[in-house]
Amino acid sequence: MDVIRLAGIAKSYRNGEVVTPVLHGIDLVVGAGEYVALMGPSGSGKSTLMNLLGLLDRADAGHYQLAGRDVTELNAAQQAEVRNQTIGFVFQSFNLLKRMNVQENVALPLLYAGQSRAAARTRAQELLDQVGLGALAKRLPSQLSGGQQQRVAIARALACRPPLLLADEPTGNLDTQTTEDVLALLDALNRDQGLSIVLVTHENDVAAHAKRLVRLKDGRVVYDGAPGGAG
Template sequence: MSLLELTQITRIYKNGQIRIEALKDINLKIEEGDFISIMGPSGSGKSTLLNIIGCLDRPTSGTYEIAGTRIEKMNDSRLADIRNQLIGFVFQSFHLLPDLDAQANVELPLIYRGMGGRERQRRAIKALESVGLGERGHHLPSQLSGGEQQRVAIARAIVGQPRVLLADEPTGALDSKTGENIMAIFQKLNRELGITIVQVTHEENIARYGQRIFHLLDGEIDRIEEVGR
């Protein structure tokens, strides 16, 4: 059984008389431990697809299963549970709370789980250590570089031990060297911890850190490219 399985997924947006078919009959299987990149020009449906995979949006038609559970008809509360338990998110903008230090930012998802303070602290420290920031836990975001802030965001995404890490342009706000460092962390998480990674990127060199690249065009999968790394 695939960890993520999308079958004939279509997403249509309507604005008055205007009908936009953002995704058209997408069929996609992602196995546990995969590292997948999604590429395509602006308007190709990349972010829409990632939002559906991340249970942030619902398909207009088709079915989506995550870990064997169909989600397209779940209510908002159940979808929130799925996101909190199974999925970690990393975005181009780091979305760190400026008044909280790195460790407190990382602990946030665990607060929503109702986890006790001591266990939250232990997990947050461990997550920060896994991205090389074990000594920076009490620094505010303003005291960290862009690359360090993104690493805090990654630590926050993995602190709940998700099975899937979704990344939307994770290196888009970073210089090339820092972007490579972030991709090295992604590879480590994928290879050593077995976290399944799905990233959207417009950068060819970043996409090639994945095992496969799904090229989207006009809401459809145009081709699938195997990457020899």
């Protein structure tokens, strides 16, 4: 099954009288278990596209099927439900809650999903073990390195077992070594658990971890093929 099917997606931003067209008829199919890097110049529409994929914003035209379900016409509450069940998000800024320890941060989406405190704690610890941070569960985010914080954010994103991870420049704030740690984790999640990943990056070295590269320019797909290929 395809995890993402976009057909003819168009998007403009409107601020009063000013209309900024950003995406022009994007067609994109991502199969389950794929690992796609999304690249393109600043302003080409990568984050706009990720926000549409993540049901954080709506297209003006086109159709979107997410995990086999047409989500184009869903209302906001229905979109939120699909989003919570289907998508994990990771951003450049880790967005961890400062006053909660690492385990509590990872447990939070599970509590929102209605799990008991005990079940959420157990699952959070299991996730932290999986990302190699089990021993740091009781630390505050500020007591972790950037790469460790991003691994916590990945654990949190995967708490409710979404089939799709959307990552917008997840290594943008990290140095070379910690970038490698985070990329190794994403590689393993894709390879061992069949997690589908769409990752935005400006770095060729990061994109090289994906199995497919999609390049945007001026809101259009101008390359779709092997990473390191022309474009």
